[in-house]
Amino acid sequence: MSSTKTSRIGEETRVDKVNAELVTLTYGTIVAQLCQDYDSNYQDVNKQLDKMGYNIGMRLIEDFLAKSGVGRCANFRETADMIAKVGFKIFLNVTPTVTNWTSDNTQFSLIFEDNPLADFVELPDDGRAQDELWFSNILCGVLRGSLEMVQMQIEAHFVSDVLRGDDTTEMRVSLVRYIEDEMPPEEE
């Protein structure tokens, strides 16, 4: 599927809209509450966000496929395009840039110019959050969860975040393997 066609699907798929600030504030509150609940243990917060995202992704993929009407991707490059130009476009109305491919086409980066989850956010100035908390880590989980449901085991993590003072917000996504159809164990 050509890249422009992919973009068009993202543009044309109409979804019910919700106020961006509602999303931002809701998500911000969740993260702030997690930080409080985990006593500012940011590794645990990251883990928890990822887990929440994973659970979202497992459901969201069905919704995504139904709304966008797209079929199976031929390769991982196409998958990446689909994530950036259709998935993020539909659900967050942003289109991250897909870049930094490895030569074997199994790893890429998503660069977010605009991250609606992180509007207004300033990380706590306790000297650790800046180094340890990945504020938007839920997105990694969402990708992991949704791709797992379509037979792709991936690993996703943020490598930089403007909230931490980096120049860009970048997520690294690597394909671990295609999950082969597993036959149910034979009945004895």
Place this chain on the structure above:
Amino acid sequence: MAAASKAAIPSSSAVLGSISTLNNPSLLKMSYYFTILSPTDTPLFNIAFGTSKGGGDGIARFRFPETAQYMNQFIIHSSLDILEEAQWTNGGMYLKHIDTYPPAAAYITAFLTPSGARFLLLHQPPNLPSSTSSSSGLGSSSLLGTAGSTTRASSSSIAANPTSPQTEEAVRQFMNEVYENYVKTAMSPFYKQGMEIKSPVFRTRVTAAGKKWL
């Protein structure tokens, strides 16, 4: 407080007229002290800065010695009663100049947010060596013409006259810009209502707003 002893200021307008006609713009740099108070009078944010317009260096030079900077807070807080009277007089958030503290020539301008946070700006003209020498009392209309360098004088007119319409407009712009940034800061999920605003980003933005408008 030797600084305050220069002249018992009779009424603000008379003195202002004389300040505005002074020819040396370097003497017209105002010092500002800006405070945000929560609805329960807890100070959330403080910053001191000076005039940046017309070649000002943006450094505050108050009349109090360094050791007595608490006087600014003292004066600002003492205007809270007047603010509470003034806040119901009109529907606007910007209350303009509400209070003057003559012994220190300190002028207080106020801005209220709908949720009850108070933005207070204290401005203090510099200590003038001979504050009544060249008085001609022409008022603010003389601002543009009299000073040696027209551009510098007009751009420093904010500093020259704390109650002139230009100043009020400039302060309004400043307050609005700070308000906008205050809202953004208050929207941060890690900021709790009523907590001191420690965000360096906010401080930078207030400084920038001060540079831009005052």
